[in-house]
Amino acid sequence: MTVSLDTYMKEKKAWIDRVLPRYLNAAPIPEKLKSSMSYSLMAGGKRIRPILLFATLHALGTDEEKGLCTAAGLEMIHSYSLIHDDLPAMDDDDLRRGKPTNHKVFGEATAILAGDGLLTLAFQVVASDRLLSGEVKSRIIERLSNAAGPEGMVGGQQEDLEAEEQALTIDKLMSVHRRKTGRLIRFPVEAGALIGEAAREQYQCLTAYADHLGLAFQIGDDILDITGSEAELGKTVGSDLTNHKNTYVSLLTLDGARKELSRHVDRAIAYLGSTGLKTGLLEEIAAYLLHRTH
Amino acid sequence: MTVSLDTYMKEKKAWIDRVLPRYLNAAPIPEKLKSSMSYSLMAGGKRIRPILLFATLHALGTDEEKGLCTAAGLEMIHSYSLIHDDLPAMDDDDLRRGKPTNHKVFGEATAILAGDGLLTLAFQVVASDRLLSGEVKSRIIERLSNAAGPEGMVGGQQEDLEAEEQALTIDKLMSVHRRKTGRLIRFPVEAGALIGEAAREQYQCLTAYADHLGLAFQIGDDILDITGSEAELGKTVGSDLTNHKNTYVSLLTLDGARKELSRHVDRAIAYLGSTGLKTGLLEEIAAYLLHRTH
Numbered sequence: 001m002t003v004s005l006d007t008y009m010k011e012k013k014a015w016i017d018r019v020l021p022r023y024l025n026a027a028p029i030p031e032k033l034k035s036s037m038s039y040s041l042m043a044g045g046k047r048i049r050p051i052l053l054f055a056t057l058h059a060l061g062t063d064e065e066k067g068l069c070t071a072a073g074l075e076m077i078h079s080y081s082l083i084h085d086d087l088p089a090m091d092d093d094d095l096r097r098g099k100p101t102n103h104k105v106f107g108e109a110t111a112i113l114a115g116d117g118l119l120t121l122a123f124q125v126v127a128s129d130r131l132l133s134g135e136v137k138s139r140i141i142e143r144l145s146n147a148a149g150p151e152g153m154v155g156g157q158q159e160d161l162e163a164e165e166q167a168l169t170i171d172k173l174m175s176v177h178r179r180k181t182g183r184l185i186r187f188p189v190e191a192g193a194l195i196g197e198a199a200r201e202q203y204q205c206l207t208a209y210a211d212h213l214g215l216a217f218q219i220g221d222d223i224l225d226i227t228g229s230e231a232e233l234g235k236t237v238g239s240d241l242t243n244h245k246n247t248y249v250s251l252l253t254l255d256g257a258r259k260e261l262s263r264h265v266d267r268a269i270a271y272l273g274s275t276g277l278k279t280g281l282l283e284e285i286a287a288y289l290l291h292r293t294h
Numbered sequence: 295m296t297v298s299l300d301t302y303m304k305e306k307k308a309w310i311d312r313v314l315p316r317y318l319n320a321a322p323i324p325e326k327l328k329s330s331m332s333y334s335l336m337a338g339g340k341r342i343r344p345i346l347l348f349a350t351l352h353a354l355g356t357d358e359e360k361g362l363c364t365a366a367g368l369e370m371i372h373s374y375s376l377i378h379d380d381l382p383a384m385d386d387d388d389l390r391r392g393k394p395t396n397h398k399v400f401g402e403a404t405a406i407l408a409g410d411g412l413l414t415l416a417f418q419v420v421a422s423d424r425l426l427s428g429e430v431k432s433r434i435i436e437r438l439s440n441a442a443g444p445e446g447m448v449g450g451q452q453e454d455l456e457a458e459e460q461a462l463t464i465d466k467l468m469s470v471h472r473r474k475t476g477r478l479i480r481f482p483v484e485a486g487a488l489i490g491e492a493a494r495e496q497y498q499c500l501t502a503y504a505d506h507l508g509l510a511f512q513i514g515d516d517i518l519d520i521t522g523s524e525a526e527l528g529k530t531v532g533s534d535l536t537n538h539k540n541t542y543v544s545l546l547t548l549d550g551a552r553k554e555l556s557r558h559v560d561r562a563i564a565y566l567g568s569t570g571l572k573t574g575l576l577e578e579i580a581a582y583l584l585h586r587t588h
Contacts, residue, residue, distance in 0.1 A: 027444060027445045028445055028449075029444040029445060029449055030444075030449050030452045030453050030456070032452065032456065033444055033448070033449060033452040034444070037444065084406055084407075084410060087406065089401075089402035089403045089406060090403050090406065107383075108383035109383045109384050109455055110452065110455070112378055112381065112383060112384065112406070113378075113448050113451055113452050113455075115410075116378060116409075116410075116413065116443075116448050117443055117444035117448040117449070119410065119413060119414065120413065120439050120442050120443030120444065120448060121439065121443050121444055123417045123435055123438075123439040124435075124436060124439035124440055124443055126435075127432045127433075127435040127436040127439060128432075128436045133428065133429075134427065134428035134429030134430070134431065134432040134433075135427075135428030135429070136428070137428065137431075137432045137435075138421045138422075138428040138431045138432055138435075139421075139428075141417055141418075141420075141421040141431075141432075141435055142418060142421040142422045144417075145414050145415065145417040145418035145421060146418055148414050149410075149411055149414030149415050149418055150321060150323040150324075150327055150328070150331065150411035150414070150415055151321045151322055151323060154327070154407050154410050154411040154414060155322075155323055155324050155327060155411070157407055158324045158326065158327040158404065158407050159324050161403055161404070161407075162324070162326065
């Protein structure tokens with residue numbers, strides 16, 4: 001059966017959107033803190049990371065429900081990272097997905113705590129998953145914390161802060177992005193491979209796919225910052241340029257960045273070919289990055 | 295064999311102080327971020343939470359090494375909470391344990407990331423523990439995240455923020471403290487009981503002990519804010535009073551707070567009597583709270 005990507009993405013986004021509030025509502029959390037956590041968690045993200053996890057399970061013929069708690073935790077971590085990233089001491093952003101950022105609505109102190117709360121709740125949700133064994137949950141938490149923590153995303157954010165004052169080489173830019181955004185794109189594919197018990201070679205091909213996908217995703221973001229419309233992106237266009245940020249576009253030109261995007265998408269898809277799995281959806285997700293408008 | 299508490303505390307503090315840097319040094323973390331994380335993690339804390347975990351394992355006759363990763367993770371979470379608590383948007387403190395606070399040394403952005411990094415690394419350290427089964431690790435992570443997260447410590451910090459503008463009743467103050475500081479005092483005893491496979495009744499007595507200990511600990515802190523010396527505390531004395539904070543002393547008077555402290559210590563110790571375990575050290579820890587000077 002071929003499932004069209006568009007239908008699949010809508011269906012899975014609706015699923016995770018329906019499930020996420022349950023984790024917040026089940027817990028006795030002070031009202032304002034809960035509102036602040038929910039505001040960012042339910043702010044209309046595309047849920048691309050959960051969808052990657054579900055599509056990997058689909059490729060392995062594993063029940064997607066087995067990935068639900070992990071997907072929920074991952075999305076909480078993604079949300080927390082955006083809240084803290086937007087803080088005055090960090091990127092100092094007022095808008096996110098067309099809405100005021102968390103600290104603009106709830107104040108800085110509650111925004112810091114909402115981020116801390118989402119990060120911590122993420123691990124609670126994975127650890128209390130009833131469908132996975134303790135062994136699998138421990139391995140997932142080990143990888144998720146590694147991907148999100150000081151060796152991964154948090155480390156990448158620090159490198160990004162430090163890079164603001166310098167011109168980077170393309171290699172250094174890629175290494176910052178591998179940490180800052182790449183690890184959290186790789187993780188859902190890794191987790192799916194783990195939960196779906198992929199063979200060793202399949203695991204290697206799937207994670208290689210995810211690594212190229214992560215870079216393609218970031219290059220696409222840089223391109224959209226130049227070519228996208230504010231209405232579609234929900235944020236100021238061209239801000240990377242005015243902030244003199246190191247981006248693929250500033251280092252490679254727009255045309256060069258497009259070629260690099262296309263190259264990573266091709267390589268990602270090539271890796272899927274060797275898995276012998278039902279990777280149609282994963283291929284379509286990679287191809288979708290070539291043409292997305294937000 | 296009776297081990298004196300003083301020797302035991304020194305020995306265990308030295309052990310955890312020796313082990314903690316290894317987790318940081320083993321990981322490829324950007325230099326400034328690692329320094330910032332290490333600055334607060336190694337700032338000379340008393341390690342009371344790890345010591346509680348080891349003493350609980352000692353009571354159960356379990357090898358204390360089995361608690362080492364959990365103790366390390368717990369101390370990382372305690373450190374992260376202090377970094378974020380001291381931020382300008384939160385308590386805006388310049389001094390902690392007699393030294394400039396993290397954001398004063400490394401800047402606000404890196405301090406936020408160092409806190410995020412320690413919180414995330416904590417779960418990685420527990421999840422990759424080689425001495426515990428996946429099942430036990432998952433249960434420990436479930437409890438640790440629950441104790442530290444929006445239902446526990448982070449929720450308590452939010453309640454504390456909101457309480458700044460109001461006069462609290464003693465019951466409300468206790469409920470804020472149970473979350474904000476109590477849950478992370480209870481956790482090491484809970485984790486020890488879990489790792490040491492305490493029987494159901496033992497588990498209940500040990501955690502009841504820990505709940506009273508947590509309240510005694512907070513009452514003691516409030517008393518020290520009035521009676522302690524700045525040199526011993528490493529922070530400004532009387533700051534609760536000048537900040538019009540709700541404390542046990544402001545609600546109960548100094549004498550009333552001392553009586554309440556003594557009552558909780560007595561009740562904590564009484565619970566230990568019913569466990570049938572070697573609880574000498576745990577008793578001494580409770581008694582120590584009556585007389586500590588910092």
